[in-house]
Amino acid sequence: MDVYSNIKKGERGAWVSIVAYVFCSVLKIMIALIAGSEALMADGLNNSTDVIASVAVLIGLRISRKPPDQDHPYGHFRAETISALIASFIMLAVGIQVVTEAVPTLFSPEHSAPDMLAGWTALFTAVIMFGVYRYNRGLAQRTNSQALMAAAMDNRSDAFVSIGTFVGVAGAQFRLDWLDPLAALVVGLIILKTAWNIFRESTHRLTDGFDQSHLEQLRGTISGISGVEEISDIKARYLGSSVLVDVVIHVDPDLNVVESHTITEKIEERMRKVHKINNVHIHIEPIKKVAQR
Incomplete structure (x- = not known):
């Protein structure tokens, strides 16, 4: 619906x-x-x-x-x-x-x-x-x-x-x-x-205010998805009764475009099921790997 x-x-x-x-x-x-x-x-x-x-x-x-x-x-x-x-x-x-x-x-x-x-x-x-x-x-x-x-x-x-x-x-x-x-x-x-x-x-x-505890719940949901290595930024705001979420996630740099896109689809599906949020804007960044000596 x-x-x-x-x-x-x-x-x-x-x-x-x-x-x-x-x-x-x-x-x-x-x-x-x-x-x-x-x-x-x-x-x-x-x-x-x-x-x-x-x-x-x-x-x-x-x-x-x-x-x-x-x-x-x-x-x-x-x-x-x-x-x-x-x-x-x-x-x-x-x-x-x-x-x-x-x-x-x-x-x-x-x-x-x-x-x-x-x-x-x-x-x-x-x-x-x-x-x-x-x-x-x-x-x-x-x-x-x-x-x-x-x-x-x-x-x-x-x-x-x-x-x-x-x-x-x-x-x-x-x-x-x-x-x-x-x-x-x-x-x-x-x-x-x-x-x-x-x-x-x-x-x-x-004025785009959003409850911080609710935002942390959204962060926790996204962090628990396989493939999400780190979340560097997450914001949310109300648009009427709807919630808009903007999030920057870091993934393995060796993943190809299709694999990275699959992670975003998992995030969108989880947000719909758990929080009933249909509007999630996801920006993907490669996570920096620590150089091995």
Whole structure:
């Protein structure tokens, strides 16, 4: 299965998230207004940002499927990462709004307990989002889509947020009225943390950052292949959900062209099977033999 097929299947997961988030956000905001729950309102606003973020990811995936052209010889895969960066800015703005509205209410001397309908709504939507998480996680594992796996983790965190909202509303029923605005504050902080994590990961990838421990794993895989005497340089970077590896290997100088090429084919095959990496640029150098006296 090629990378374009994986991206196309990833779009299916994005659509599932969009539909679920639209339903949950509309339901939560409506019930929050009726029940008077700030926590559920914050949860609904959180889901509304997830709608925008999922749409941004979907657009990025669509652009990523465009084939290479004269201006983009490596393709358009980084559009996926840029869309995630845009989504982080949207989530940041909403997170700040939720926190700034929750803090004054939390320290207000007067609190009113929301209707328990808000709590049951939060619990119901938590079950929905956990189901979406299971679906997207399975799809991400089958297609090796890092973007979809990240979306699945976001689905799971949203389910936990809704469970926290249920706890806040339920606690308010026992005259712990401050639990509802406190839950709203916690939801706002979770939105900000999620936005920061997405921003950090996106900027790291866009600036060609790559985890050193992962790079050492790639080095170890290549070093274990028969015929590879030494690795003098290895680099890797992300291109959307794909990984590009550049490596300089040293082989026996007495090998002919065909034998050297066979080693490169072994490297490419091992990288596909072990790390699911299809793009490996290999440069071959003869290893310097120590002169015998």
